[in-house]
Amino acid sequence: MNRRLLWPAVVLALLLLLNLFFTPGFLSIEVKDGHFYGSLIDILRFGAPLVLVSLGMTLVIATGGIDLSVGSVVAISGALACLAISQGTGVLAAVALAVAVALVLGAFNGFLVAVIGIQPIVATLILMVAGRGLAQLITDGQIITVTDAGFKVIGGGYLFMLPFGILLALVVLAATVFLTRRLALGLLIESVGGNAEASRLAGLRSRGILITVYAFAALCAGIAGVMVASNVSSADGNNAGLWIELDAILAVVIGGTLLTGGRFSLGGTVLGALVIQTLTTTIYSIGVPPETTLLFKALVVAAVCLLQSAAFRARAFPRRERPVTQPVQDTTEVAR
Amino acid sequence: MTSAAPILQLTGIGKQFPGVTALDDVDLRVLPGEVHALMGENGAGKSTLIKVLTGVHPADSGTILLDGREVSFASPLEAQNAGISTVYQEVNLCPNLSVAENILLGREPRRFGRIQWKPMRRRAAERLAALDLDLDVTAPLSQYSLAIQQMVAIARALEVQARVLVLDEPTSSLDTGEVEQLFKVMRNLKDQGVAILFVSHFLDQVYEIADRMTILRNGRREGDYPTGELGQVELIAKMIGRDLAELERLEERPPARTTGTLLQADQLGRTGGIEPFSLTIREGEVVGLAGLLGSGRTEVARLLFGADHATGGSVTIDGTPVSLRTPQIAMTHKIAFCPEDRKADGLIPDLTVRENVVLALQARRGWTRPLPREQQAQLVDRYIKALKISPADPEQLVRNLSGGNQQKVLLARWLILEPRLLILDEPTRGIDVGAKAEIQRLVAELSDGGMAVLFISAELEEVLRLSHKVGVLRDRKLIAELPNDDTLTTEVLMQTIASGGRS
Amino acid sequence: GKGESGAAAPGGGKTIMGFSQVGAESGWRTANTKSVQEAAKAAGIELKFSDAQQKQENQIKAIRSYIQQKVDVIAFSPVVESGWDTVLKEAKNANIPVILTDRAVDSTDKTLYKTFLGSDFVEEGRKAGKWLTEESKSEAGPVNIVELQGTTGSAPANDRKAGFAEVIGSDPKFKVVASQTGDFTRAKGKEVMEAFLKSTPDIDVLYAHNDDMALGAIEAIEGAGKVPGKDIKIISVDAVKDGMQALADGKISYIVECSPLLGPQLMDLTKKVLAKEEVPARVVTEETTFTQEQAKKVLASRQY
Amino acid sequence: MTALTGAVVPRKYLPVLVTAGLFVAMFIAGGARYEGFFSTQVVLNVFIDNAFLLVVAVGMTFVILTGGIDLSVGSVVALATMVAAVLLNAGWPPLAVIVVVLLIGAGLGLGMGCMIHFFEIQPFIATLAGMFLARGLCYTIGTDSIPITDPAFTAAAQTQIGLGGGLWISPSVLIAVAVVAIAAYVLHQTRFGRTVYATGGNEQSARLMGLPVARTKLGVYTISGFCSALGGLLLAFYMLSGYGLHAVGLELDAIAAVVIGGTLLTGGSGFLIGTVLGVLILGLIQTVISFQGTLSSWWTKIFVGLLLGVFILLQRVITTRKK
Numbered sequence A: 001m002n003r004r005l006l007w008p009a010v011v012l013a014l015l016l017l018l019n020l021f022f023t024p025g026f027l028s029i030e031v032k033d034g035h036f037y038g039s040l041i042d043i044l045r046f047g048a049p050l051v052l053v054s055l056g057m058t059l060v061i062a063t064g065g066i067d068l069s070v071g072s073v074v075a076i077s078g079a080l081a082c083l084a085i086s087q088g089t090g091v092l093a094a095v096a097l098a099v100a101v102a103l104v105l106g107a108f109n110g111f112l113v114a115v116i117g118i119q120p121i122v123a124t125l126i127l128m129v130a131g132r133g134l135a136q137l138i139t140d141g142q143i144i145t146v147t148d149a150g151f152k153v154i155g156g157g158y159l160f161m162l163p164f165g166i167l168l169a170l171v172v173l174a175a176t177v178f179l180t181r182r183l184a185l186g187l188l189i190e191s192v193g194g195n196a197e198a199s200r201l202a203g204l205r206s207r208g209i210l211i212t213v214y215a216f217a218a219l220c221a222g223i224a225g226v227m228v229a230s231n232v233s234s235a236d237g238n239n240a241g242l243w244i245e246l247d248a249i250l251a252v253v254i255g256g257t258l259l260t261g262g263r264f265s266l267g268g269t270v271l272g273a274l275v276i277q278t279l280t281t282t283i284y285s286i287g288v289p290p291e292t293t294l295l296f297k298a299l300v301v302a303a304v305c306l307l308q309s310a311a312f313r314a315r316a317f318p319r320r321e322r323p324v325t326q327p328v329q330d331t332t333e334v335a336r
Numbered sequence B: 001m002t003s004a005a006p007i008l009q010l011t012g013i014g015k016q017f018p019g020v021t022a023l024d025d026v027d028l029r030v031l032p033g034e035v036h037a038l039m040g041e042n043g044a045g046k047s048t049l050i051k052v053l054t055g056v057h058p059a060d061s062g063t064i065l066l067d068g069r070e071v072s073f074a075s076p077l078e079a080q081n082a083g084i085s086t087v088y089q090e091v092n093l094c095p096n097l098s099v100a101e102n103i104l105l106g107r108e109p110r111r112f113g114r115i116q117w118k119p120m121r122r123r124a125a126e127r128l129a130a131l132d133l134d135l136d137v138t139a140p141l142s143q144y145s146l147a148i149q150q151m152v153a154i155a156r157a158l159e160v161q162a163r164v165l166v167l168d169e170p171t172s173s174l175d176t177g178e179v180e181q182l183f184k185v186m187r188n189l190k191d192q193g194v195a196i197l198f199v200s201h202f203l204d205q206v207y208e209i210a211d212r213m214t215i216l217r218n219g220r221r222e223g224d225y226p227t228g229e230l231g232q233v234e235l236i237a238k239m240i241g242r243d244l245a246e247l248e249r250l251e252e253r254p255p256a257r258t259t260g261t262l263l264q265a266d267q268l269g270r271t272g273g274i275e276p277f278s279l280t281i282r283e284g285e286v287v288g289l290a291g292l293l294g295s296g297r298t299e300v301a302r303l304l305f306g307a308d309h310a311t312g313g314s315v316t317i318d319g320t321p322v323s324l325r326t327p328q329i330a331m332t333h334k335i336a337f338c339p340e341d342r343k344a345d346g347l348i349p350d351l352t353v354r355e356n357v358v359l360a361l362q363a364r365r366g367w368t369r370p371l372p373r374e375q376q377a378q379l380v381d382r383y384i385k386a387l388k389i390s391p392a393d394p395e396q397l398v399r400n401l402s403g404g405n406q407q408k409v410l411l412a413r414w415l416i417l418e419p420r421l422l423i424l425d426e427p428t429r430g431i432d433v434g435a436k437a438e439i440q441r442l443v444a445e446l447s448d449g450g451m452a453v454l455f456i457s458a459e460l461e462e463v464l465r466l467s468h469k470v471g472v473l474r475d476r477k478l479i480a481e482l483p484n485d486d487t488l489t490t491e492v493l494m495q496t497i498a499s500g501g502r503s
Numbered sequence C: 001g002k003g004e005s006g007a008a009a010p011g012g013g014k015t016i017m018g019f020s021q022v023g024a025e026s027g028w029r030t031a032n033t034k035s036v037q038e039a040a041k042a043a044g045i046e047l048k049f050s051d052a053q054q055k056q057e058n059q060i061k062a063i064r065s066y067i068q069q070k071v072d073v074i075a076f077s078p079v080v081e082s083g084w085d086t087v088l089k090e091a092k093n094a095n096i097p098v099i100l101t102d103r104a105v106d107s108t109d110k111t112l113y114k115t116f117l118g119s120d121f122v123e124e125g126r127k128a129g130k131w132l133t134e135e136s137k138s139e140a141g142p143v144n145i146v147e148l149q150g151t152t153g154s155a156p157a158n159d160r161k162a163g164f165a166e167v168i169g170s171d172p173k174f175k176v177v178a179s180q181t182g183d184f185t186r187a188k189g190k191e192v193m194e195a196f197l198k199s200t201p202d203i204d205v206l207y208a209h210n211d212d213m214a215l216g217a218i219e220a221i222e223g224a225g226k227v228p229g230k231d232i233k234i235i236s237v238d239a240v241k242d243g244m245q246a247l248a249d250g251k252i253s254y255i256v257e258c259s260p261l262l263g264p265q266l267m268d269l270t271k272k273v274l275a276k277e278e279v280p281a282r283v284v285t286e287e288t289t290f291t292q293e294q295a296k297k298v299l300a301s302r303q304y
Numbered sequence D: 001m002t003a004l005t006g007a008v009v010p011r012k013y014l015p016v017l018v019t020a021g022l023f024v025a026m027f028i029a030g031g032a033r034y035e036g037f038f039s040t041q042v043v044l045n046v047f048i049d050n051a052f053l054l055v056v057a058v059g060m061t062f063v064i065l066t067g068g069i070d071l072s073v074g075s076v077v078a079l080a081t082m083v084a085a086v087l088l089n090a091g092w093p094p095l096a097v098i099v100v101v102l103l104i105g106a107g108l109g110l111g112m113g114c115m116i117h118f119f120e121i122q123p124f125i126a127t128l129a130g131m132f133l134a135r136g137l138c139y140t141i142g143t144d145s146i147p148i149t150d151p152a153f154t155a156a157a158q159t160q161i162g163l164g165g166g167l168w169i170s171p172s173v174l175i176a177v178a179v180v181a182i183a184a185y186v187l188h189q190t191r192f193g194r195t196v197y198a199t200g201g202n203e204q205s206a207r208l209m210g211l212p213v214a215r216t217k218l219g220v221y222t223i224s225g226f227c228s229a230l231g232g233l234l235l236a237f238y239m240l241s242g243y244g245l246h247a248v249g250l251e252l253d254a255i256a257a258v259v260i261g262g263t264l265l266t267g268g269s270g271f272l273i274g275t276v277l278g279v280l281i282l283g284l285i286q287t288v289i290s291f292q293g294t295l296s297s298w299w300t301k302i303f304v305g306l307l308l309g310v311f312i313l314l315q316r317v318i319t320t321r322k323k
């Protein structure tokens, strides 16, 4: 495993242990109604949308950008899918429509960034603000409840005894790994993020790459949106995906990808997302009162970052680690 | 030379990077009032030694004495305050600030904490004038070419009333005139008792200016010698650890076996960049471009590669008109361009050697057709060997390579494309003697094999040695095109430049 | 035309009302907005509407701009209770009457607004608590309660929690074994409930601060193989349509109504205020509570 | 060799000029469309309503100019209102309260600066932790909104400084303008300010140039924390309450204002006057919305997004065309 990922993994393990201390059966997984059931499964299931959004975010961040609009896209795609289904469209068609619209919205972001040359943070801020309104427009500000059993499967159903959402996230993860590491997309993305001008002079079509990446991020958010809506059988234009962009960025950063662009680590991102989801579940499980939730979160986030920081470790444990003067970056990655 | 006490004494310096021993038990003694050259191949550890000395990296072992007192700097700022002024190898200035600020920031004239802009500009202009340079000091530094930025960096270092001046390859992209100007200033400082530590791969320059030299090889000290007592051949032998029979001068270039016109530019130009020029490049021909700093050589190269938009004129390739709007289009016509500023325009520092080398090839194939790993390994291996890239590890990050080795990586990227026209903008910048000869040989071989090369270098000899034909630029205008026959010498070239082509 | 300055006589043209809404954070809020808009139309009042997106500063800005635009009356649902004195004084100076809806403000100067129309969140909490004490009168053992709170710090969350705690606090057999915020949303409600179900083995009652969280929690309870409404009794607040449906289906045990349909009452008050009639300082919306049987009866006639 | 002259100095001000032009255009368009819009007081109101945002955005400008980011500002603002309210209610003298609040803000900023500088933690996440921390502290102090009744604060809130002709501003506007003026002076006329630009231009180079990068980075986060606390005090004047849910999402507004003002998020380029324009534009969009007065909740959001989009697009297109 990548050395940078060691510490997030340690924190993840510590969180799980903490849970085990408060809830003795926390790590056990039983079979209930013909499928797996347990807290670990819950973490994966509720973490699946975050994993999805974070995967897309990873690629955007690797190009040196950032996508604030993913939360709104989550809301829009969920709302569209539910609206379509409630008006009698078939599940597959409704989901396809939602995801396609998400893709278009992402391409629009990419267009603003790559062609018009607007800074990513403001370019995506536009859709972040307007998109939330669009989602509410679609739902008419209400919650659209759907009762379609087929739709329910995506976020709440099971396949091979596992929640369908987890499998879906795994499929997208595999696809992303394939695109970036088996095919050459990853190299080109890292190159654009590492030095855009040099990449241009090396003959990269950075525009195309940027548009692809933003579209992909929105696609992931779109799938996540459908998943979130399906999980509660309803679309909530106001609240679905609220602040998920912050969590996703946090997951990416915990995973060791720098916000300045360049090298990215998909494995790290997944780990980061799981740390965040586990943290959330932990807060619920061990009974942290709502007023102190954020303090607890601040503590854990600070701990992860500090442990990850070579400079901090050099100071905190001077004997065990050799002083490192520059941030040492690992070059090896599992999926490469 | 007085046998005064050394102003600077480094003993037993060691420095490790993960996987690399950059310095191993290195000693260095610099006397006041001497120019001390630090010599060694690419990756020998020169820059690392300088960085350890000036507090960029902490040393793993060893002591540093300045004026007999032990010092250990935690940052370049502390070194500066102690009287050590440094020009680092890559231009390390802030492109977004004005020239004046880049020269004076940190020492600007102030009154009640407020910067006095007028005196500041005046002082900056004076400093530049001492280097025979007349720039608009209020313009942002990014407006200027790399060579000028290098001069500005030197001006900044000279601003400090330093007792020790460290210059890491300050001349790598300067032309003869600028170098002379710098040497004049250096001699002046020397007379005032300033000790100068100087790094350069130009042996002639070293012999001209240095009093003594310390030679590094693979991070170890090979010895120090007064310049007069060590001939060039021995120096090279000590640097690379064996005799260099291969370094015999390239024989005269055979006439190009040209088969036909490859590219023809007709009144190509860019307003504000370069005046319209016409240039014909034939297959198998090496066209050199000569000119002074800022004369527009880079502009020509960028236009031919589509890196900038031409505002007028036309280009034909193989007789068919083409529009070179973007690098991709140029690449489909098998044109390759190795830019001069490797840090800004060339390398992706966070990627590995392998990834940097295959980048352009992969870009041409598109992301759906990845280059198979074995093929990547093969290609990269071949060029690591051919160009002697060190460390010979394809998975090393480019940012961790020494300057010269980075340059080789950039070259390799374009060589594997097997282009028909290879544009090399200062390809030998910061490259050691051995590798330089290697690259020159390579260019000659490639052109013999039918590749056309546009070769830009600040070193006129190098241009003359390689080219079949030399284009001369001045003030961003192509003023002459001279066939490289026996009559063409560096003097003739200099004269052509000086007279503005009206000879 | 626009009123000159001060309270325009209703006869002198169309009355203009500036209404500053908190936001559109929930279906309840949207229904509230709709009700106001429709009632205004029906009453022939021109409505200037603005959405503060949950920010007090935006509401203050909106009210300032209404003063600037010289509307005839200002109505707003305060995001929070404190901090309105300055802008309300400006309105008073400009002679524009102010009506509060849905939430109160804590101004000591009661002349700053004409009246306050809205629900009493503490009372809602109390009603929920009362039903539970009634319901569990016969039970001896400890009654383990889990609570799904609204958005941390928001007034309904604070008050519904306080009112509920006040009532059940008198009897030691009631134990709130876990209490966590579900942000008023279904997704969070489900997620938190899943965690509760695993960490807290014995849950008898769920008290949710709104229907949406209860609906999410129902899914979690069903997923855990338990029967909502039977194994775990569920009390919630709001009485939106989906909630009433669940109540009628027996999944929710009891709902305290919190009606968003303030529009008609607001317009009545407005007319009275503009006609300089006396209005009470506090008008409580007519709200009730629903048991499962009652829900079945009224389900068809619910508007939202 | 000839010096490059002409066209250079104006060019770097071009984005700011374009932004200012667009602002004026938007104001005129608003005036043409809405009755009562085209008045000086409307512009003054934008200042009055956004004084706190302006102060926060000034601090953010320092941070962004070094290439960093500060997500904690909104929470620190909330914490400042909360601490002020609690201390005032405990009977502290207002001056002492103000000093304590400003110290807390600066201290939090310094703490995050230390995490960023000494432990090389990315600014985004160090300040995100700071955001959680400050907001969490608010809730631990209390979840209710706490009214402020202190006479000094009330006076600051309700004083109207007349400018003649019936126009007025609040004391907060004066404070905000003073902060802008001081910050502009520091950024452009002092060594610290220029080092801020140098650090953003290229941190590594700035270090090698022997500039005090460490002190500068600690400095900007401290300034940002200080400005957030000051912004919090202005918000406390404005709202006369302390509340843990105040200023949610303010960090995005501040960042947006800075970036709309033409400052590059990568650091090293931008002007403070741009930030002022950015704040004014966000404020003016709000004003347009409230004058429009017929938009439903979601159309408000869509409309804000659209206006923002059109604005940024025009700004970008005009700027590049002129080049």
Ligand SMILES: Nc1ncnc2c1ncn2[C@@H]1O[C@H](COP(=O)(O)OP(=O)(O)OP(=O)(O)O)[C@@H](O)[C@H]1O
Binding pocket: A326, B017, B018, B020, B021, B022, B040, B041, B042, B043, B044, B045, B046, B047, B048, B049, B089, B390, B391, B399, B400, B401, B402, B403, B404, B405, B430, B432
């Ligand atoms: N930050 C780093 N991390 C890892 N290795 C490094 C780092 N910096 C330098 N090195 C390695 O240390 C060795 C010495 O490099 P250095 O830059 O000192 O060479 P140099 O003599 O200056 O060469 P050149 O003439 O090419 O500039 C090289 O092998 C280089 O790859």
Ligand SMILES: Nc1ncnc2c1ncn2[C@@H]1O[C@H](COP(=O)(O)OP(=O)(O)OP(=O)(O)O)[C@@H](O)[C@H]1O
Binding pocket: B134, B135, B143, B144, B145, B146, B147, B148, B173, B272, B273, B291, B292, B293, B294, B295, B296, B297, B298, B299, B300, B340, B458, D001, D002, D003, D004
């Ligand atoms: N002395 C100067 N004064 C003003 N601008 C200059 C000067 N020198 C160079 N420039 C700028 O730098 C560029 C010089 O062109 P170019 O980089 O093609 O020169 P070059 O011949 O390659 O010289 P160099 O040795 O500096 O690389 C032009 O774009 C010009 O704007």
Ligand SMILES: [Mg+2]
Binding pocket: B046, B047, B048, B089, B168, B402, B403, B404
């Ligand atoms: Mg070197």
Ligand SMILES: [Mg+2]
Binding pocket: B145, B297, B298, B340, B425
């Ligand atoms: Mg050049």
